[in-house]
Amino acid sequence: MGMTVVEKILARASGEVSVKAGDVLEPSVDLAMSHENAALVINQFLEVYKDTGYEPRVWDPSRVAIIFDHRVPAESPKTASNQKKIREFVAKHAISKFHDIRGDVGGICHQILPESGYVRPGYVVVGTDSHTTSHGALGAFAFGIGATEMASAWALGTALNVEVPPTIKVSVTGNFPAMVGPKDLVLHLIGKISAQGANFRVIEYHGETVKTMPTSGRLVICNMAVEAGATSGIVPADEETVRYLCDEAGVTDRVELVVPDSDAVYEQVVSIDVSVLEPQIACPHTVDNVKPISIVQGKKVNQVVIGSCTNGRLDDLEIAAGILRGKKVAKETRMLVFPASGRIYSQALAKGLVADFMNAGAVVMNPGCGPCLGVHEGALGDGEVALSTTNRNFKGRMGNPNSEVYLCSPAVAAASAVTGVITDPRKGGLH
Amino acid sequence: MTAKVVLKLGDDVSTDVIYPGRFMATVLPTETPQFAFADHPEFNARLKAQQVPPGSVLLAGKNFGCGSSREQAVSTLKGYDLTIVAKDFARIFLQNSINLGLRLVTTPGIEASEGDELEIGRDYVLNTNSGRSFPVVQLPKARQAITDAGGLIPYTRKRLLEKLKRGTA
Numbered sequence: 001m002g003m004t005v006v007e008k009i010l011a012r013a014s015g016e017v018s019v020k021a022g023d024v025l026e027p028s029v030d031l032a033m034s035h036e037n038a039a040l041v042i043n044q045f046l047e048v049y050k051d052t053g054y055e056p057r058v059w060d061p062s063r064v065a066i067i068f069d070h071r072v073p074a075e076s077p078k079t080a081s082n083q084k085k086i087r088e089f090v091a092k093h094a095i096s097k098f099h100d101i102r103g104d105v106g107g108i109c110h111q112i113l114p115e116s117g118y119v120r121p122g123y124v125v126v127g128t129d130s131h132t133t134s135h136g137a138l139g140a141f142a143f144g145i146g147a148t149e150m151a152s153a154w155a156l157g158t159a160l161n162v163e164v165p166p167t168i169k170v171s172v173t174g175n176f177p178a179m180v181g182p183k184d185l186v187l188h189l190i191g192k193i194s195a196q197g198a199n200f201r202v203i204e205y206h207g208e209t210v211k212t213m214p215t216s217g218r219l220v221i222c223n224m225a226v227e228a229g230a231t232s233g234i235v236p237a238d239e240e241t242v243r244y245l246c247d248e249a250g251v252t253d254r255v256e257l258v259v260p261d262s263d264a265v266y267e268q269v270v271s272i273d274v275s276v277l278e279p280q281i282a283c284p285h286t287v288d289n290v291k292p293i294s295i296v297q298g299k300k301v302n303q304v305v306i307g308s309c310t311n312g313r314l315d316d317l318e319i320a321a322g323i324l325r326g327k328k329v330a331k332e333t334r335m336l337v338f339p340a341s342g343r344i345y346s347q348a349l350a351k352g353l354v355a356d357f358m359n360a361g362a363v364v365m366n367p368g369c370g371p372c373l374g375v376h377e378g379a380l381g382d383g384e385v386a387l388s389t390t391n392r393n394f395k396g397r398m399g400n401p402n403s404e405v406y407l408c409s410p411a412v413a414a415a416s417a418v419t420g421v422i423t424d425p426r427k428g429g430l431h
Numbered sequence: 432m433t434a435k436v437v438l439k440l441g442d443d444v445s446t447d448v449i450y451p452g453r454f455m456a457t458v459l460p461t462e463t464p465q466f467a468f469a470d471h472p473e474f475n476a477r478l479k480a481q482q483v484p485p486g487s488v489l490l491a492g493k494n495f496g497c498g499s500s501r502e503q504a505v506s507t508l509k510g511y512d513l514t515i516v517a518k519d520f521a522r523i524f525l526q527n528s529i530n531l532g533l534r535l536v537t538t539p540g541i542e543a544s545e546g547d548e549l550e551i552g553r554d555y556v557l558n559t560n561s562g563r564s565f566p567v568v569q570l571p572k573a574r575q576a577i578t579d580a581g582g583l584i585p586y587t588r589k590r591l592l593e594k595l596k597r598g599t600a
Contacts, residue, residue: 001471022573024571026523036455036456037455037458037501038503039458040458040502040503043458043459044584047584048494048584048588048591049586049591050448050588052455052588052592052595054591070455071456076456078456079456082456082458087544091519128500128538129499129500130500130523131499144500144523145500145523145526146500146501146505146523146527146530146531147458147500147502148527148530148531148582148583148584149526149527149530150584151584151587152587153582155587155591156587156594157592158523160577160583160586160587161573161577163573171576195443195497196442196443196493196494196497196519199494199521199522200444200522229494229521229522230495231522234466284445288443313469352573353448353451353456353583356583373452373499374447374451374452374453375453375455392445392447392449392498392499394445394448394498395445395448395470396446396447396448396470397447397452399451399452399453401451401470402502
């Protein structure tokens with residue numbers, strides 16, 4: 001019986017010839033990623049070693065990555081102290097894949113890992129962040145875990161009791177219409193199968209649309225797979241994966257591809273034709289409350305956010321800047337832009353995109369998660385509405401339970417910033 | 432065990448609702464309980480005033496604990512020794528709860544209201560107000576081993592010591 005990509009990856013990482021959905025395995029971990037919540041991982045890791053008589057030791061410091069992004073620069077003394085504690089641990093345990101708050105190599109973990117060449121096809125990647133699913137874009141099996149489970153991975157180098165998830169095959173065909181892209185595709189998918197539709201399952205993306213999609217777009221559709229409940233999203237590695245790793249991520253050694261068998265067993269097949277897709281909006285307060293823009297347009301927005309691990313990449317900024325160029329952000333709207341990494345920020349500067357944003361009246365912020373998780377850098381007032389390229393719109397997500405968050409693509413965000421209301425980027429003489 | 436439903440929630444309750452992101456810099460299980468359901472001020476106040484007896488039931492629909500992997504969403508509820516009875520749970524929240532020892536009961540057909548007394552057995556939940564009984568879906572066997580060990584930390588410690596003694600860690 002053939003295997004899916006994830007089954008192949010888990011078989012290799014568990015030393016098995018063949019595995020199937022439902023098997024329970026203990027795969028070795030190729031990369032273990034944390035952000036500021038490493039502060040809690042450290043506590044739990046030291047707890048594991050407590051009273052054992054052994055000196056705490058990370059199983060393989062070269063396979064641990066820690067990236068500061070959720071609260072950068074620190075918004076409180078408490079966060080600053082957590083970050084200090086993590087720096088000390090990193091130094092003591094010689095963890096090399098550490099990205100501090102820096103303009104050159106800093107940024108959001110789900111951009112830093114790919115752009116640094118840390119993730120390879122076939123890897124098992126665990127992260128103390130639910131959007132770790134992103135790294136399936138490079139053909140890895142990547143999934144979110146809690147801090148205590150990460151402590152266990154730091155100690156043992158394995159992920160304990162992993163049940164091989166069944167896989168849903170999502171087959172995507174057609175060319176994207178103008179101003180419609182990967183974000184609209186994944187929002188549509190989540191709306192179609194619901195926030196629980198892929199619970200405890202893997203979403204494996206196929207089809208000509210995915211085949212021709214750059215890695216930046218694949219990161220978007222894998223990133224938000226978790227919003228349908230998926231353990232992970234994955235795009236089987238191909239020539240584009242090799243191109244990205246070699247040309248953009250500085251990888252110089254050979255990239256091995258892991259692909260599914262032609263007779264792999266899928267629990268379900270979902271087909272989507274994007275050629276008829278409109279821009280999609282996820283309305284408050286669940287990510288699966290997705291509507292085509294024609295239903296939602298005209299809604300007044302107080303704050304527009306472009307950024308996050310979903311849509312803060314260079315092509316996102318290019319699309320948005322292209323719409324804003326020579327125009328102004330509406331008077332009663334504020335617009336915040338968060339490049340996903342220092343590298344992307346520099347590229348945006350070199351291409352003049354930062355000037356486009358600033359001339360239009362947008363505020364270009366530092367790389368990081370920004371207001372997405374409701375900590376700082378853009379809280380909402382009572383009754384205010386945000387339109388955001390981020391990934392969650394749960395009640396209170398941007399820090400205020402008396403506000404609303406709508407999710408959209410960078411094109412919709414930019415077009416709406418100009419008009420001050422949710423606007424279809426395909427209309428209205430915007431470009 | 433019999434316990435009262437102290438709060439009834441719907442489907443897709445996210446960890447942002449259980450433990451809002453702005454409190455995530457607080458990580459210690461001794462400190463996280465104060466922020467449980469912080470954006471539901473009335474329930475938060477009842478918890479903090481110790482008006483919710485240990486063992487009380489939080490009743491939810493499908494996909495409880497969806498969203499962020501933050502473990503605070505588990506430690507904050509465990510701090511009040513709550514039992515979560517839901518139609519089902521989101522993956523990371525379920526795993527975190529097993530790891531930390533928060534009591535979860537998966538009861539896909541559950542029907543109950545706030546104030547109802549539930550008798551929670553191994554295989555069933557009986558709503559003593561309606562007299563109706565609902566089957567419980569057991570944890571996967573692989574997860575049960577962690578619960579049996581008293582949580583993931585003791586489980587990992589045991590595994591680590593075995594490895595260290597073999598000299599393979």
